[in-house]
Amino acid sequence: MSFRTTVHESLPYIDAEPTPAERSAAESLIAAELSSSPSPSPSTPTPNNTALPPLREPRFSALITSELARIEQKQPLRAIDTSRYEDVTSTTSDTTTSTSQQQQQLSRAYAIATYLSGRETHLRLLDAHGRNAWLVGNWQAEAVAAVAERELAAARREVDRVSVRRRRAQEEAAGELRSLEAAWRRGVGRVLEAEAAAEGVRREVLALQRERGVGA
Numbered sequence: 001m002s003f004r005t006t007v008h009e010s011l012p013y014i015d016a017e018p019t020p021a022e023r024s025a026a027e028s029l030i031a032a033e034l035s036s037s038p039s040p041s042p043s044t045p046t047p048n049n050t051a052l053p054p055l056r057e058p059r060f061s062a063l064i065t066s067e068l069a070r071i072e073q074k075q076p077l078r079a080i081d082t083s084r085y086e087d088v089t090s091t092t093s094d095t096t097t098s099t100s101q102q103q104q105q106l107s108r109a110y111a112i113a114t115y116l117s118g119r120e121t122h123l124r125l126l127d128a129h130g131r132n133a134w135l136v137g138n139w140q141a142e143a144v145a146a147v148a149e150r151e152l153a154a155a156r157r158e159v160d161r162v163s164v165r166r167r168r169a170q171e172e173a174a175g176e177l178r179s180l181e182a183a184w185r186r187g188v189g190r191v192l193e194a195e196a197a198a199e200g201v202r203r204e205v206l207a208l209q210r211e212r213g214v215g216a
Contacts, residue, residue, distance in 0.1 A: 013170040014177060 018026070060068070070077070 011170055011177070013167050014174045
């Protein structure tokens with residue numbers, strides 16, 4: 001099987017693990033490279049990139065600004081007046097209350113009655129159907145969990161199959177890769193031998209030229 005058109009980031013089933021000496025040598029080279037490159041200190045300001053546009057000044061509305069100020073001061077949110085939904089029954093009657101105040105109290109009583117009626121309806125429904133709804137919710141959650149578990153198991157099986165195919169492909173190509181590596185090493189050795197022979201011939205030619213020049 002030829003790997004000439006296939007790119008692999010690593011060949012764990014072919015390449016041998018580095019020896020402790022090779023690993024320490026690589027780590028020393030990495031440390032030397034890191035020590036030679038200047039590292040910016042935290043106190044040194046990072047220069048601005050002139051190619052980037054300047055940051056836009058944020059603009060918020062008055063409502064967002066007030067909300068951010070409330071969060072910064074850690075004040076509680078009081079957006080809804082919950083007192084209108086409290087069943088507060090006045091035990092004293094004041095005959096001097098104005099008409100507008102009576103209308104206000106009547107409107108508040110209507111709001112309280114509507115809220116309490118809806119709350120009572122919800123509690124009755126919860127008491128009647130809450131258990132079944134909880135069981136149905138659990139059944140749906142179990143079904144979703146079962147589907148997720150099946151998908152996870154299928155993904156794991158696919159990963160195992162890919163790993164087996166990867167190992168098989170690398171083992172089948174191991175001989176070809178090793179022969180190519182040996183041929184590359186031999187080619188590099190021959191190139192070095194040719195360069196050494198060429199250097200020797202050049203020196204001989206220079207020596208002969210000197211001898212002829214001296215003899216003339």
